[in-house]
Amino acid sequence: MHKLGLIGGLSWTSTARYYQLINEAVHRARGGQHSAPLIIESLDFAEIGRSSSEADWVHAADVLIGSARRLEQAGAEAILICANSMHRVYDLVQGAIAIPVIHIADTVGRRMKADGVEKVALIGTRNVMTEKFYRQRLVSHGISLLPADLELADRIDRIVYDELTVGKVSRESERYMKSELTDIAKEDVQAAVLACTELELIVDLKANVLPIYDGTSIHAKAGVDLILGQ
Incomplete structure (x- = not known):
């Protein structure tokens, strides 16, 4: 199996989910006592997690570059950045x-392209929902997106940074997301994208009227494919 590097801690709650998803998939594929060959660099989320200014993002890029280089030197053959928002400095x-x-x-x-999905609602933190770095990637795959809902983005920011990144899961936030997804299902879209690695903690992926594409599980699956050489 090939060795995969994870840049984690962004937050630790979602990194734990990546670790679980990847190892469960490797076990299903290989059986027995097999688990995933991983190298995890777990960063301090407080240092870069709330980046907003350009200076903040320059610093975040420096931190992630250092992490990626250490993973490469340690023998990783590919890397996952375990956070949607940090893909702002992907390039x-x-x-x-x-x-x-x-x-x-x-x-x-x-x-989504393989599934024939062409129009979706993008759901995540404010920078993911409103900035180009994520939206343009989806558009490049032939996906069109609803305009960003700024009120929803601000509420998700509060849920993610005040609750989910510190391991708090509230019924109020679960109900809020279920209500929002029900409203989004009434729009002219085929699916919703959960573009926040923590949102799976409060969104039941199988109990919504609208198909949900969870970025965390899809990204983790891509890491598994690398590990298994698929």
Whole structure:
């Protein structure tokens, strides 16, 4: 099996989910006592997690580049950045190392294209929902997107940074997301993309009237494919 590197801690709650998903899939594929050969660099989320200014993002890029280089030197053959928002500095990280960094939006876009999905609602934190770095990746796969809902984006920011990244799961937030997804299902879309690695903690992926594409599980599957050489 090939060795995969994870840039985690962004947050630790979603990194734990990546670890679980990847190992469960490797076990299903190989059986017995097999588990995934992983190298995890778990960063301090407080240092870069709330990046907003350009100076913040320059610092975040430096932190992720350093992490990626250490993973490469440790023998990783590819890397996952275990956070949607940090893909804002993807190009800088990929440009600093020789091994591939698997882009989360590309994995989601390819999956939806294969399923014939062409119009979706993008759901995530404010920078993911409103900035170009994620939206343009999906568009490049033939996906069209609803305009960003700024009120929803702000509420998700509060849910993610005040609750989910510190391991808090509230019934109020679960009900809010279920209500929002029910409303989005009434729009002219075929599916919703959960473009926040923590949102799976409060969204039941199988109990919604609208198909849900969860970036965390799709991204993790792409890492499994790398490990298994598929």
